[in-house]
Amino acid sequence: MTKPLKQNLSRIDLNLLTALEALLEERSVTRAASRLFIGQPAMSHHLNRLRELFDDPLLVRQGSQMKLTRRAKELAPKVKKILDQVRNDLLLVQEFDPASFDGHLNIGLTDYAESLYAEVIVQALLQSSPNCTVSFILVDRDSAFTLFRNGRLDLAIGSLGDGPNELAVDKLYTEKHVCLFDNERLQLGIPLSYDDFLSVDHALINNTGNVKGVVDDLLAQRGDRRKVRVTCGRFTSLLRLLPEQPLISVVPQVLAALGRPDQGLTMSPCPVPVPDFDIYVAWRKEDNDAPVLQWLRELVAGTVKQRRLSILP
Structure with missing residues (x-):
């Protein structure tokens, strides 16, 4: 039986x-x-x-x-x-067709990355995949890692190195810091001297209201301090604030180059040796072989690199 x-x-x-x-x-x-x-x-x-x-x-x-x-x-x-x-x-490995993809993509962007790349990423995504939906989520390092753990991010761009083991990262480029200011108002020598740097008021990017940052820690090691008069939570707000204001801000070089031509701002090397930082694209390792995310990583990384080269050849 x-x-x-x-x-x-x-x-x-x-x-x-x-x-x-x-x-x-x-x-x-x-x-x-x-x-x-x-x-x-x-x-x-x-x-x-x-x-x-x-x-x-x-x-x-x-x-x-x-x-x-x-x-x-x-x-x-x-x-x-x-x-x-x-x-x-x-x-059977299914070939991914961006043109027919109609899914929802969640991309985490730091304030820096959103200011520089959100617009061109949208253009590239909708040109390649006109039926997809994309949500940009403003993140910092900690919130990005938390959202990845909760399955709420497909990809993130920013200073996201040294993350948890479950994340994979690919370095896109290294960013430097420069000083950005309206020199028609300040009338400072170029390149900016250390004494001039300390003599004027400063604007700082900080979304917590804290008036001290990395620059202030470096100055304190020399026994010096600067005068921070304004803090802004977003880079875009800072770029609107600096024209015609007697303020200096230490900002990423690519962002400074983007804002300088249209707003009459002057860019100068920073007389304080602020450390460079790396920009990464990050994703979950478990998604390494997912066709849609392979396509997304390649498209976003290529778009970011091309955009940066168009700003800083």
Whole structure:
């Protein structure tokens, strides 16, 4: 009597089902073994296991030929259907087509990255994938890592190095700091001297209201301090504030180059050795092989690099 299959599932693997398919279609141990590139003894072993599993001889010799039993004939289309589904649904690598993609993408951008790249990323995404939806989420390092853990980000751009182990990063470029100011109002020498740097008021990017930053820590090591008169939470606000104001701000070089031509601002090397920082694209390692995210990473990274080169050739 045939045992219920559910009692024998632990004894079935794909190799055994593949062997069964070959045996039922070839009706020959020798030809089935050749088809699967294994030895005849190994195929005979598979056949013995299958006979025990299904409690049926499956193949019986009649004269010089092997014939399928009734049970084998019942199994043949079912086994083929199962294996075809595995081949087509599980093992077949589907090519990703951006033009037909209509999903939702969540991209985390630091304030710096949003100011510089949000517009061109949208243009590139919608040109390549006009039916997709994209959400930009303003992040800093800590919030980006938290959102990744919660599955709420597909990609992030910013100063995101040295993150948790579950994240992968790709360095896009290294950013420097410069001083940006309206020199028609301040009338300072170029390049800006250390004394002039300390003599005027400063504007600082900080979204917590804190009037001290990395520059102030470096100055304190020299026993000096600057006068911070204004703090802004966003780079875009700072760029609107600096024209015609007697203020200096230490900002990333690419951002300074972007704001300088249209607003009459002057850019000068910073007389305080502020450390450079790296800009990364980050994603979850578990998404390394996801076709949609491979496409997204390549498109975004290429767009960011091209945009930066257009600002700072």
